[in-house]
Amino acid sequence: MIRGEVIEAAMYEAMHQAAVHLPPDVEARLRMALAEESEPLAREHLRVSLENAALAAAGRGLVCGDTGFPLFFVRAGSRTAVDGGFGAIRTAAAAATARATRDSFLRPTMVDPLTRGNPGTNLGPGMPKVELQFAGDGDGLDIVAVPKGGGSEIFGTFYRMLYPADGEKGIKRFVIDCIRDGCYAGKICPPAIVGVGIGGSSDLCMKLAKEAALLRQLGEPHPRADVAHLEQELLLAARSLGLGPMGSRGVNAVMALHIELAMTHTAALPVAVNAQCLVGRRWCAAIDAGGRIACTGTLPPRETEAHA
Amino acid sequence: MAMAASDIVDLRLPLSEAAARALPLGQMVTVSGRLFTGRSRFHMRAIEDGLVPPLDYGQVNAFFHAGPVVRNEGGVWHVVSAEPTSSIRFERYGADVVRRLGLRTLIGKTTMGPRTAAALRDVGGVYLSKIGITGNFLSQQIRRVCEVHFLEELGKTEATWVFEVERFGPFFVAMDANGGNYFEDLQCEVGQHLPGVYAQLGLGADWEYTCVSPKPELPVQRA
Missing domain, CATH: 3.30.360 (Dihydrodipicolinate Reductase; domain 2)
Incomplete structure (x- = not known):
């Protein structure tokens, strides 16, 4: 009891x-991004964020x-x-x-x-x-x-009802446009953890997106091979936008992209996106x-x- | 590699028009002097209700978009964390607030839109955007909590705090005093990349969602 x-x-x-x-996997992924970015501003965004978190861990803030x-x-x-x-x-x-x-x-x-x-x-x-x-x-x-x-929740929440004929193309277009929109001027605090929900009813679809963003170890692929492939394809596309940490010029707009699925109506293809910010608390x-x-x-x- | 300290310019507050007009987009800066905080409620009340804290805006004219985490210890306010908040949310009121109070320095997260850019150009002011998640550094650079206004009505997060700061930052110039916007320029570059990104995903430039509800035609507005 x-x-x-x-x-x-x-x-x-x-x-x-x-x-x-910072969760250990998030910190490790931010250090990888710091090693990869070359623009001074992109690097400063990451360096400051990591040092700021170290202050919090030492009892000096959040x-x-x-x-x-x-x-x-x-x-x-x-x-x-x-x-x-x-x-x-x-x-x-x-x-x-x-x-x-x-x-x-x-x-x-x-x-x-x-x-x-x-x-x-x-x-x-x-x-x-x-x-x-x-x-x-x-x-x-x-x-x-x-x-x-707030940043990731307010500027990183999107839902769209697609139709079966929109198919995987529709999903890809929606997700990449959401990432571009959310990363503008660093609104969702990139490098973001992007959660994508596909299927379900409208509320379940958004819940899947949120749990994909919050409840998976970073980069752990979906157990289904076709879903894991889609995760990888979208992550690579996000790296080609030319956007990096806090919306600066760079590569790491997204540090992980996770998809969760649920059964849905035969006439429907609901898709939801929910982002988590770089500190991934x-x-x-x-x-x-x-x-x-x-x-x-x-x-x-x-x-x-x-x-x- | 960290930024060399020499790359960062310290600006004295209140900022002069000449100093503001000389700042290029992307310049990293810190600020020293007095600033005040506010968020959505500040903007809405200032413009809708004409309610602003009684400050000498000629002297305290740097507006820090933030809702600090504060703690009262023995009657003295301490700032635990002072993370800049997303300024783009205030675009509806930003230009009017800049003009009415004659603000030369805005500090926040993200950027602001074209109306605020025009107001900053007219007044001779800049918008400074935060670098990384930085609230613990910023709270350490606050030397003194000078005043607080509207604490009872608005609570700790939306109240207006007046801080004395020293080498507060760094930030970078995201909007200059000539109407330029760092992020809008960068968005043009992203637009150049987009067709390639869509092609990478197997999407043609002409791909469209299934349309199930045509947009109604609105009557043409005549001036």
Whole structure:
């Protein structure tokens, strides 16, 4: 039986670590990009970002001052038991978010969309966002905390209903145009992690795009060969735009491009794009059935098709 | 290889018109002096409601587009992080704010559009864009939090903070005082690359999405 206060502690710790550390795979990919870029401005964008993150890791600030939307992705197994029921996860997420905000690891950024009123806590209808999935026959909880920055979410979210006759050409045209648009003047803070959702209903399509951007180790190819090939083709095309870090002249507009699929209507071809920015903030906390918490910057293994 | 310090020019705030007009696109700079912060709410209130913080804009005329992360310790404000925010969102009001307050320096993330470019050209001002994710460096370069306005009404993120800064940056000149825009120039280069990128993806130049709803013709507006 996993207790609510353990979940809250794990969520707080994951969100705190996400706010002050670059995930190891993201940092490695940024260093590769720095080695590759030749324009002085492109290199400065990367060098400054890496040093800025090092300051945050040393307790002097945040990886980025815009801590954005507080998101929690939670995966439970079929044998997971939560004291007080699964609703305790939502209560824990709210408490963890409020505490991280009080401790200045999260900026109070969530406001009412119409009045623009800001309670100062990052709490309110729908926030923090908790996405609960059931997968596998485990008895623990896998939590991924994501402070999802505004730049990538505001300027890097696109959806289009294509039709079967638009086919793969339509998908490619849409995705590459979204990347060009999002990278203009560094809006989505490139080098971006680009998530692409193909298929599903409209809401599922966008969820796939978001999870492709946030929940996959960088560059890990999709298990299906045709999808992995499309990922690679789009990534190579993005490198030919002439855009680099923060929209400067360069090569690394995109550091990874991940596609996720779902079955869709025989008349439809929905496509969604959601970008994550260069700091790619996320941190994981795994809770076992005994209530022990293990935090890491490396994501839990991909859900297999059998569990999906 | 890091930029040599000699490549970076330190600008004294308030910036003079002559100093602004001499800055070329792409020049890396830092700024020293006083600046004020604001975001969407500042712009909307300034133009829609005529509400601006009571500052001497002749002296404090550098507008830093940011919502800093701040912490109050024993009655003293400390800036945890001061990350520039995306200025392009403010394009609807940018030109009017520049003209009304006579601003010579805008600092933010991204760039701004043609109306703000025209206002900066008329006033003799520049837009400086951030280099990398840099909020921790910038917060260290803030020597003092001088004033805060509208904190109660707008909260910490949208309030206007006045900072005394020293060698704040670096930034680069993304819009000059002659109507030029670094990113618009670069976008022209991207446009040159696009046909090749489409061809790489097997898309002809004439490829179009299936159209399921023709656009209605709007009546022609007569002047």
